[in-house]
Amino acid sequence: AQSVTQPDARVTVSEGASLQLRCKYSSSVTPYLFWYVQYxxxxxxxxxxxxxGDPVVQGVNGFEAEFSKSNSSFHLRKASVHWSDSAVYFCAVSLTGGLSGKLTFGEGTQVTVIS
Amino acid sequence: NSKVIQTPRYLVKGQGQKAKMRCIPEKGHPVVFWYQQNKNNEFKFLINFQNQEVLQQIDMTEKRFSAECPSNSPCSLEIQSSEAGDSALYLCASSLGGGAETLYFGSGTRLTVL
Structure with missing residues (x-):
């Protein structure tokens, strides 16, 4: 069975500063990896x-994430945060194959952007 | 932006009452999922469908929970006899399935059981 760990429950960052959110997964095979945000x-x-493919993937709103097979990690980054990035961020995994596509979520990281 | 539509946004029920929520998946998405998100941000998979057929469901779902995705109608999740522990955000998601595996979520139905 797969599992996901987000070690940081809360992160506070100043507007304009960089952000990194950590995610580690456990799976017997390389899963699909996702980052979701919940406002x-x-x-x-x-x-x-x-x-x-390329271990660095680009996402929406300036976010990117880097996959590391050796570290079983999929960390999320943003170079310069805006106040509107305040939200809860979830890392999730899905095993490949099959029809279910069921996601396993991490605990979430609450991000607060301060001015 | 996701086009998964969930209604109602908020639902308040007394213990023992039925609670029903609906979901219209994104057009062309044959796979529909229901998740329960509690106040601690823990997600619990409840059930998923491909077209009208159940793919997987958890034991809890088989007892007080029922769900369906009829042809040409919204999908629905119903709790037959609500309990306080059912208070949560219920999220519907849809996907293309078949290995694409990206789930697109609706805004959820917030159920409060008094």
């Missing part, structure tokens, strides 16, 4: 996903 009182919005 207050909203559902989940996809930021980016990875399965193969």
């Amino acid at each position: 207050p009182r909203q559902g989940l919005q996809l930021l980016l996903k990875y399965y193969s």
Whole structure:
């Protein structure tokens, strides 16, 4: 069975500063990897996903993530955050193959951007 | 932006009452998922469908929870007899399936059981 760990429950960052959110996964095979964001009182919005190829993937709103097979990690980054990036960020994995496409989520990281 | 539509946004029920929520998946997406997100941001997969057929469901879903995705109608999730522990955000998601595996989520239905 796969699992996902986001070690940082809360992160506070100043507007304009860089952001990195950590994600580590455990899986017997390389899964599909996702980052989703949840704004207050909203559902989940996809930021980016990875399965193969270039380990650095670009997403929406200036986000990117880097996959590391050796570290079983998929960290999310943004070079310069804006106040509107305040939200909860979830890392998720899905095993390849099959029809289910079921996601396993991490615990989430609450990001607060301060001015 | 996701085009998965969930109604209602908020649902308040007493214990023992039925609670029903609906989901219209993104057009062309044959696979629909229901997740429960609790106040601690823990996600629980409930059930998924491909077209009208159930692919997987958890044991909890088989007892008080029922779900369907009829042809040409919104999908629905119904709790037959609500309990306080059912208070959560219920998220519907859809995908193309078949290996694409990207889930697109709706805004959710916030259920409060008094």
